[in-house]
Amino acid sequence: MAKGEITINELRCKGCGICAHVCARGVLRWPSDKLTPNGYLLPAFVAMDRCNACQVCGWMCPDHAIEVYRFAEAAASKR
Numbered sequence: 001m002a003k004g005e006i007t008i009n010e011l012r013c014k015g016c017g018i019c020a021h022v023c024a025r026g027v028l029r030w031p032s033d034k035l036t037p038n039g040y041l042l043p044a045f046v047a048m049d050r051c052n053a054c055q056v057c058g059w060m061c062p063d064h065a066i067e068v069y070r071f072a073e074a075a076a077s078k079r
């Protein structure tokens, strides 16, 4: 089950593929067949359900194009 998700700002992305390379969980694949508005090849989200919100992709993106969101715990355990 996903522990988080990411978004990519297509106006910032320069299509380097680093995010896909560093994601150890195979969430991203680069390249996709989609271009940014500036003509760079975007990564594809191929397994967002595997994202654990580790933030590595966000830290490594040289263009600060990635936002990582960590999901809140679904429910607190009953006492």
Ligand code: SF4
Pocket: 006, 022, 023, 024, 025, 026, 027, 028, 050, 051, 052, 053, 054, 055, 056, 057, 058, 068
């Ligand atoms: S936050 Fe971590 S697991 Fe999620 S896409 Fe980025 S590198 Fe992969």
Ligand code: SF4
Pocket: 008, 012, 013, 014, 015, 016, 017, 018, 019, 020, 030, 042, 043, 060, 061, 062, 063, 064, 065, 066
């Ligand atoms: S690391 Fe950043 S600039 Fe490079 S492909 Fe991923 S989102 Fe785009």
